[in-house]
Amino acid sequence: MTVDREPEEQTAETVRQLQALATPEGAAALSRAAVLLDERVDAVAALSRLRAEFGAALAGPAWGIARQRQKARATFGADADRMLFTSDTLEQAGRPELAARRAVRLLAGGADSVADLGCAAGTDTIALARAGARVLAVDVDPVARELTALNVEALGVDDVWVVAGDAVELVAAARGGEVAGCGAAVLDPARRAGGKRQLDPDTWSPPWSTVVELLRKVPTSVVKVAPGLDHDRVPEGIESEWVSVGGSIVEALLWGPAVSETWRRATVFRDGVAHELTADSDPGHAEAGPVRGWLHEPDPAVIRSGLVSLVAADLGATLVDPTIAYLTSDAEADSPYVSSHRVDEVLPFNLKKLKALLRERGVGRVVVKKRGSAIEPESIAKQLRTDARGTATVVVTRVAGAPTALLCDVAT
Ligand SMILES: C[S@@+](CC[C@H](N)C(=O)[O-])C[C@H]1O[C@@H](n2cnc3c(N)ncnc32)[C@H](O)[C@@H]1O
Incomplete structure (x- = not known):
């Protein structure tokens, strides 16, 4: 039988479960669940073993969190096995290495206290505190606040205060360049519902x-x-930045006037190295x-930031069509901002x-x-x-x- 609960009751229950998992017995249940997951024991058998060893109240939550930790490992590395995430907060979490980069840039001007307005599981809060700031972690959601508090503690991060609050009200009340008494702020609005x-x-x-108000x-x-x-939508005087990793855009940022350095920036990570392309005007x-x-x-970050013409100038390249972001030149390019293909036929x-x-x-396999x-x-x-046996890339x-096919990189 399933029991329908009011959302507040469900939230309170989730908070209780998270607190139970933070006890020594909860930690033991989580470790056991992780072993069962690694051994690929199926969910029914794993839950029944966890129930027998740790009781029904811990079994389900331990299994659920262990599964989120397993998913989080690719992004959070070793920290994942000490942190707690719900599926929602893991989905909303940014990459910790990018949060760290953002934190360093935000604090470079000397701000020492930051309000993280919507902390979720605490990715930004942790990065800001590790970068040396005192952090006020705010969220409307009690589950998010509990996760942040537990994650901060589990990772041994100091100088974090987790509080309930509505970012809309806090920003409306901001005065003298500060919000909630902090000289700096990170805002990462929830963009899913x-x-x-x-x-x-607007939603x-x-x-x-x-x-805009912040x-x-x-x-x-x-x-x-x-x-x-x-x-x-980007207000005047605000730098916008698009960040890509491995050829996909992973985040877009708007920097407040004190930390804006340019008009637009494309940051392209290739093999862990950040390459930055900037323009002070269009x-x-x-x-x-x-x-x-x-x-x-x-790279998509270069396209989204509208900086293709800078790369074209650098490569001595032209567009294949005024409306299409493909460039062409006589020479091979050694640039982190493009992927290049040798053109064999047009x-x-x-x-x-x-x-x-x-x-x-003699080409039998193509990437289109x-x-x-x-x-x-x-x-x-x-x-x-x-x-x-040959391979090639076909670009349509x-x-x-005119609709055109370019046969590129033929290898036989
Ligand atoms: C996208 S998540 C933040 C993710 C976080 N920066 C990270 O990387 O893990 C947005 C968070 O904002 C919270 N939130 C939404 N509206 C809010 C509001 N008006 N005041 C405070 N928090 C809010 C949500 O509960 C959610 O936890």
Whole structure:
């Protein structure tokens, strides 16, 4: 029988469970659950063993948290096995190495106290405290506050105060460049509701109006926003930064006026090294021109930040089409901001002709990439597959407005 609980009752129950897991017996149940998970014991058998050893009250929560820890390991490393996460807070958590980088930059001007406005499981709070700040960790959600308090304690982090509060009210009451008595702030609004991404910033929690108010009132602040945020929303004098890791955008940030250093920034992590491209004003569009010997795919952080023309200038490259973010140049590029492909053939996009060309070149397997085309890359790759041993990359795009296929990186 399932028991329907009021949300407040459910929250109070979750808080009690988290507190129970923080006792020595709870810790033992968590360790046992982790071993059972590593041994791939199925959930039913594992729960019945945990129940027999630790009782029904600890078994379910220990199993649930152990599963979140297992998921968290890839991102949080060794800390994951000491921290507690619910599935919601783990989903909302940023990467600790990026939180650490943000914290260092935010504190570089000398601020020593920071309000983390919406702390969730405490990723930013922990990074800020480790960077040397006194941190006021605020959340409306009692489960988030409990998680942050327990995680801070488990990791031995000092100088953190966890309090209940509404960021909307705190920001409305901000005075003299401070919020909640702190000289700096981090705001990471919840951008999901009911399991769905909220595309409209006015529906974030706290909403867009609080984001703008914080940036205006607390100059030493940073706000995490959705990477797809409409550029027009960014207030005057605020630096926007897009960060990518391994070719995917992982976060977008707006920096308060005291910590803004430029107009836009693309930060591209490659092999753990951060490469930063900045512009103090709009660099405009790159020129377009015919396809040459090399095709360059700008990193998504470079595209989102509108800085493709800077990379084009650096590489002596032009766009293949004024509306498409593919660059082309005579020479191979040695740049962290692009992935490059050698162009072997250029032909009007026609599947039959492409197939014939691949047969002729002995290519049986292709990776298909596209930009500015409605094709489905995986389906096209399947249709082009044969027994031939060669490999290649096929780029389907528009060149000077015309649907075009570029056969690249042929290896036989
Ligand atoms: C995206 S999460 C923060 C994630 C965190 N920075 C991290 O990396 O782990 C947003 C948090 O804000 C909290 N929140 C939402 N609206 C709030 C409000 N008005 N006041 C305070 N906290 C709020 C949510 O409960 C949630 O824990």
